[in-house]
Each structure stands twice: as C-alpha cells, then as structure tokens.
Amino acid sequence: MGDQLGGGGCGSVFAGFRKADLFPVAIKHIPQANLFCKHVVSGQHRLLHCGFHLTHCLNSLNGKRFPTEVAIMLKLTAEKNDFVGTSAPVSLLDWYDLGHELIVVMERPVPAIDLSTYILLKKGSLQESNAKTIMKQLVVAAIGLEQNGVFHRDIKPENILIETGRRIPRVRLIDFGLSCLVKKGSYYTVFYGTERYATPEFCSSSVYRAGPSTVWQLGAVLYEMLHNQGFITKRFLRKQLKISGGLCQNLKDFLQLCLEEDPKMRPTLRELQLHQWLK
Structure with a gap:
C-alpha cells in the first residue's frame, strides 16, 4: 500500500x-x-x-x-x-x-485522473467534442448499470476516472459505496449521495427513483464539463445557474432534457443515447 x-x-x-x-x-x-x-x-x-x-x-x-x-x-x-x-x-x-x-x-487504471481534475487541466471547461466523447461513454456505462439492476446514486466528476494514456480519453466509474441493487420502479425516501447533486424531486418531496436521478446527475456532470463552475441543484432551480447560450442547439437541448425539473419529463437513458447530439 x-x-x-x-x-x-x-x-x-x-x-x-x-x-x-x-x-x-x-x-x-x-x-x-x-x-x-x-x-x-x-x-x-x-x-x-x-x-x-x-x-x-x-x-x-x-x-x-x-x-x-x-x-x-x-x-x-x-x-x-x-x-x-x-x-x-x-x-x-x-x-x-x-x-x-x-x-x-x-x-487502479494508470495513467488516469478524475474528471474534476481533468476539467481543471482543460482550463475549467471542455470543448464540445471532448464533452461529447465523455458523455457518450457515461451514458453507455449508466445503461450497463441499469441493465444489471445497479443504482450508483453518486455519479459526479470525482467518481469518474479518465484514462489519459489513450488517444481518445476513456471513462471509468469508481466508488460504489453508496450504490444499491434495485428493482424497476422502486422509489427511495432516504438520500444517499452528494447533496449538491440531489434531484429536484428529492429537494421538494424527499423521494427519488433510479433512472430519472441518474439522468439528472449526468446532466449535472455535463454542466460542469461545459460551464467553468460547479453545479448545485438548489442554485440551478433558483435560476442562479443558467445553461450557456453559446452552446450549439443540439447540445443545449440534450442538457435541458437531463436537467428537467419534472422527473417524468426527463428522457430515459436509452432515449438519451439516441439523442441527436450524441450521434
């Protein structure tokens, strides 16, 4: 050690x-x-x-x-x-x-750094093409967890490793300490995860589900990749954090869908994978 x-x-x-x-x-x-x-x-x-x-x-x-x-x-x-x-x-x-x-x-993937450090090394935000490469892999990884009945509950830049020894950065997921095994449709009323990324539905009603929560957290990660500032759900809901108007329309649409306040309006992970921005 x-x-x-x-x-x-x-x-x-x-x-x-x-x-x-x-x-x-x-x-x-x-x-x-x-x-x-x-x-x-x-x-x-x-x-x-x-x-x-x-x-x-x-x-x-x-x-x-x-x-x-x-x-x-x-x-x-x-x-x-x-x-x-x-x-x-x-x-x-x-x-x-x-x-x-x-x-x-x-x-322990080597060489690799967490996404938070990776973003800092890129001067606080990523180019759209770089963010797309990482998000494509994150969506595929999240679908894999969902297929195995695993709810990570704490997807955030610090829990995402980027393997840097490749021409195309490769995404790895770490820290399953707050994860759980779930059945489709299960609801949760006790929060496990990082408070700043808590979903709007938990903030308002103290209830959340695996799929919509994972989509929200992917949106929060993407926001941090692009905006040179940390994401905090409550600040976003109060309109103190805004999606940049300088993003291309497909990217802006993808991010807005992930960060829909109503969980019923968020796409599924499979629907995200088919979004025009990721093609």
Whole structure:
C-alpha cells in the first residue's frame, strides 16, 4: 500500500501494487460503522475469472450476506466477459472483512485522473467534442448499470476516472459505496449521495427513483464539463445557474432534457443515447 488517493464519509482509498506482479490496485478501507447495509447474494451467477489470482464462484456464496458495495462489484465484475479493465466500472480484485473494517481491493487504471481534475487541466471547461466523447461513454456505462439492476446514486466528476494514456480519453466509474441493487420502479425516501447533486424531486418531496436521478446527475456532470463552475441543484432551480447560450442547439437541448425539473419529463437513458447530439 502506498499514498492515499482520497477519502470521504465512507472510507479512505490508497494506491498500491499487487506483490505477485506489481499490478496497480486501489485499496479502500471502510470502517465497520460506515457499512450502511448488507446484501444477500442469491440466484445463479457464473464463475468469476478475471485473469488474476482472484477467482470467486458466487454460487458458493448463495444465501450469505455481504456488504452491498462488495455484492454490487461482484455482480458487475461477473458480468465482464474476459478480463479486468474491459468495461466502465472498475473491477473488484479481492476483499477482506476484518470485523472492525472492510478492505476492498480494486483495479487502479494508470495513467488516469478524475474528471474534476481533468476539467481543471482543460482550463475549467471542455470543448464540445471532448464533452461529447465523455458523455457518450457515461451514458453507455449508466445503461450497463441499469441493465444489471445497479443504482450508483453518486455519479459526479470525482467518481469518474479518465484514462489519459489513450488517444481518445476513456471513462471509468469508481466508488460504489453508496450504490444499491434495485428493482424497476422502486422509489427511495432516504438520500444517499452528494447533496449538491440531489434531484429536484428529492429537494421538494424527499423521494427519488433510479433512472430519472441518474439522468439528472449526468446532466449535472455535463454542466460542469461545459460551464467553468460547479453545479448545485438548489442554485440551478433558483435560476442562479443558467445553461450557456453559446452552446450549439443540439447540445443545449440534450442538457435541458437531463436537467428537467419534472422527473417524468426527463428522457430515459436509452432515449438519451439516441439523442441527436450524441450521434
């Protein structure tokens, strides 16, 4: 284990390397008091094989209770067809329940920086073409989570990594500590996430759903990519933050749809993917 990469309410994350092959990893320490809930693993899951030392058969874990973050990352990693690094969510490599804390070991894309830092390096805002490249990948990633019944709940620039060692920047999703497994149509009345990105419906009625909330958060991320200022839902609703008039019409329409105050008026993730701006 090496230097600390970040920390927050859920735990602390450190850089590290696997001793066997020096593969870069991220090591997350989560105090027992910060484990919000546990999930019972059930159903049929195929063998998890990531091409590394970790091989878990979820069938053998059937009926056992795991921290939700571990259960979700197991599920997402199991859905990958081949090796670590083949989809947007970072892969789970191993975990250790020590009683007083949970340690989660994940892949660590290198070189990569979070989207918040990436935006700063681009002088506070991105060119439309660059923002489109990132948003296309984010929408695909969000659809993948939705298909797996996963609600991230905290999509924001700090939880989006950009792999910078490629000609085209590649998006990776991190920090599933506030995520949950959901059924279609489920409503939530307890807020988990970052308050500044809370949906209008939660601000007004203390209720939110997975799909419309994810679309809102994607809109907030896109706003920050383009406007050289942080997004805060309550300021946006009070018209203290406005969508720039200098954006092209298709982009402006896409952003306005994501940031519709009425969740029923927001498009689905599939509809977003088909929007003219992303073509």
